Amino acid sequence: MKVTTQAIAGTLESSDAQVMILPHSGSVKVELTSSVFDQYGDHIIALAKDTAKTLGLEDGLIKIVDKGALDCTIKARIETAFYRMTGQTADLPWEVL
Amino acid sequence: MAVTNRIRRSMIFLNTQRAALVKDAFVYHPDCVIFDLEDAVAEGEKDSARIQLYQTLKHVDYQGVERWVRVNALDSDLVNEDIRAAVAGGTEGIRLPKTETAAEVKEASAKITAAEKEFDRPVGSTMLMAALESPLGVMNAYEIATADDRMMGIALSAGDYTRTMHAKRTVAGTELFGARSQMLIAARAAGVMAFDTVYTDTDNEEGFKKELQLIKDMGFDGKSCINPKQIGITHEIFNPSAAEIKHAEHVLQAVNDSKENGVGVLTVDGKMVDVAWVEGAQRNLKLAKAAGIYKGALV
Numbered sequence: 001m002k003v004t005t006q007a008i009a010g011t012l013e014s015s016d017a018q019v020m021i022l023p024h025s026g027s028v029k030v031e032l033t034s035s036v037f038d039q040y041g042d043h044i045i046a047l048a049k050d051t052a053k054t055l056g057l058e059d060g061l062i063k064i065v066d067k068g069a070l071d072c073t074i075k076a077r078i079e080t081a082f083y084r085m086t087g088q089t090a091d092l093p094w095e096v097l
Numbered sequence: 098m099a100v101t102n103r104i105r106r107s108m109i110f111l112n113t114q115r116a117a118l119v120k121d122a123f124v125y126h127p128d129c130v131i132f133d134l135e136d137a138v139a140e141g142e143k144d145s146a147r148i149q150l151y152q153t154l155k156h157v158d159y160q161g162v163e164r165w166v167r168v169n170a171l172d173s174d175l176v177n178e179d180i181r182a183a184v185a186g187g188t189e190g191i192r193l194p195k196t197e198t199a200a201e202v203k204e205a206s207a208k209i210t211a212a213e214k215e216f217d218r219p220v221g222s223t224m225l226m227a228a229l230e231s232p233l234g235v236m237n238a239y240e241i242a243t244a245d246d247r248m249m250g251i252a253l254s255a256g257d258y259t260r261t262m263h264a265k266r267t268v269a270g271t272e273l274f275g276a277r278s279q280m281l282i283a284a285r286a287a288g289v290m291a292f293d294t295v296y297t298d299t300d301n302e303e304g305f306k307k308e309l310q311l312i313k314d315m316g317f318d319g320k321s322c323i324n325p326k327q328i329g330i331t332h333e334i335f336n337p338s339a340a341e342i343k344h345a346e347h348v349l350q351a352v353n354d355s356k357e358n359g360v361g362v363l364t365v366d367g368k369m370v371d372v373a374w375v376e377g378a379q380r381n382l383k384l385a386k387a388a389g390i391y392k393g394a395l396v
Contacts, residue, residue, distance in 0.1 A: 009145055015117035072152035073116040079152075080145045089144060090178050094151055094185035095216055 001086070003060030009080035010073075017069040019077040021085055024061035028052045034066035047071055051078045054096060099222045100249045101163075101189075104128055104387035105290060106335040108165065108252075109322040112137035113146040119153045122162075125325040128332075129163040134179050135170070135194050143175055147182045154186025165226065167192040171201050177208060183223075184212035190224035190249060195257065197233040199244035206245040224249040226292075230257035235276045238283035250290035251280055252321060258294075268304060270311065281316055290318040299324040309334035336388045337381040345378035345385075349395045 003023045010018040030048045032041055048062050055078075062078060069077070079097055083089070108129040111118045114137065122130050132153070138146040150166060166188045168179035183191060193205050206225060213220045225247040229235050235258070242251050255273055259265065264272035277293065284291035293312040296305045305327060309320060313335055320331050337345070344366055351365045352375055362371045385391035 010116075013115065013117060015120055016115075069116055070120050070157070072156040073120065073149065076145070076149040076152040080148050083144065083148075092148075092178065092182070094182055097148070097151060 001056050002058055003085060005085055007081045007085035009084060010069075010077035012065060012067055014067050015069055015073070016067050017074045017077050018065045018067075019074070019081045020063040021078075021081045022061040022063065025059055027059055028057055029061050031061065031063045032066065033064070036066070036068065044071075044074060047074060048078055051075050052082075055079065055082050057082065099219070100224050100247065103163070104384065105163070105250075105292070106319040106388075107322050107328045107331040108292060108319060109325065109328060110137065110167070110295070113150045113153070114138045114142045116149060119149065120157065122325070123159045125328050127162060127322065127325075127328045128319065129165055130159065131165045131167050131192055131321070132183075132188075133167045134175070135167050143169070147179060151182045151186045154183070154188055163189050165190045165192050167194060167228075170195050171205060176205075180205070180208045181212050181215070184209060184218060185216040187218070188223065190226055192226045192228060192252070194228045194254070195230045195234070196227035196241055196251075197231055198237055199240040202227055202241055202244035202248065206247050209247065221246065223247065226250045226252055228252045228254045229276070229280055230254040231261045232258075234258075235279050238280045239286055242283050242287035242289045248287070248289050250292055250318070251284050252292035253277060253280055253294045254321075255294035270308060277312065277315060277317075285316070291316070293317045293320045295321045295323045296327065297323065299327065302330065305330060306334060332388065335384075336390055337385045341381050342385050342391055345381040346393065346395060348374050348378040349382070 003021055006022045008020045010016050012018050028049055030045045032044055034041060044066060048064060105128045107127045108131050109127045110131045110133050111122050113119055113132045113134055119132060132150050134146055166183040168191055169175035191209060209223050210220055213223060225245060226249050227241050229238060229251055238251055242248055253276055258276055259272055281291050296308055298304055309331060322328055322331060347365045348370055351363050352372060355363050362369060379396055382391055382396040386396060
């Protein structure tokens with residue numbers, strides 16, 4: 001699936017992450033802003049790409065502003081932005097998320 | 098069916114929309130948490146809260162704290178996906194809001210069964226708790242409590258109840274006396290647990306303690322909480338006191354001794370007791386043991 005419109009999820013509160021998905025042709029690109037970039041930047045970017053792959057995202061820009069979120073929250077915000085982009089609100093494939 | 102028998106003195110509501118609240122609430126050592134998908138979550142964030150719920154259930158170790166999910170009302174267009182996410186994530190139980198009839202419990206149970214089958218969870222392994230929030234719900238408390246084998250308990254929710262009763266919230270809780278009494282009788286008759294409503298004045302510790310003592314004396318099993326600072330106080334009040342534990346030990350020892358001596362009625366700590374006291378003494382010691390404050394071998 002390709003990103004055709006932009007969508008946003010999450011907040012800038014502590015322990016959360018704000019994720020925006022935008023059109024970007026060619027590949028999945030991740031832009032990360034995080035106070036723990038030096039320690040966890042590579043890990044968070046890999047997590048975002050892995051989540052995008054699970055969702056079947058073929059291209060798009062994933063912009064993440066991390067405020068010290070757990071992995072499961074970052075994943076949840078990417079998934080929320082993705083489903084807001086697709087407009088799917090029911091029958092989510094929970095077993096693969 | 099797998100309704101588990103365990104200590105449930107405190108159940109703290111967590112707004113699942115907020116990552117900071119759900120990431121580590123186990124550190125406050127409640128007996129249960131209730132991940133809220135209903136009233137606390139903004140209409141536009143229901144999807145986000147539900148996905149956060151699923152990921153939290155899957156990936157955060159709650160270290161033995163029982164995890165419940167308050168889903169949206171049965172007549173909403175949100176409840177089916179709420180139940181699918183909660184069951185897929187492995188919640189221990191679903192709290193059904195605004196319950197008024199046994200048929201609603203059965204309908205919720207059928208949705209849970211479908212989700213358990215879809216996500217390969219043992220059918221019947223997810224418990225149910227029904228919140229009574231209206232005069233009709235309170236009137237039907239026994240039918241609701243006995244509607245399904247999944248039913249672990251019933252809980253009073255005072256906000257909507259007092260509104261629909263045209264009543265006013267009072268410090269003494271006068272307006273809740275009928276509902277508390279009726280639902281408690283129903284719960285005991287049905288063999289399920291009973292939980293009291295939240296205490297919203299979080300800065301009034303003395304008022305909170307008085308209400309806890311009242312509902313403990315009435316026979317409630319626990320209380321819904323909205324602030325971590327309410328958890329320790331709730332446990333303190335619900336735990337049997339040192340004197341209660343000592344008396345319960347004396348009762349059980351005396352009754353055991355009397356069986357050997359053939360005596361039916363005896364005196365313990367200056368009070369007359371008979372075999373009818375045994376159940377209460379055993380319950381106190383079991384509660385004390387579950388709370389980690391009794392190490393003896395009488396239960």
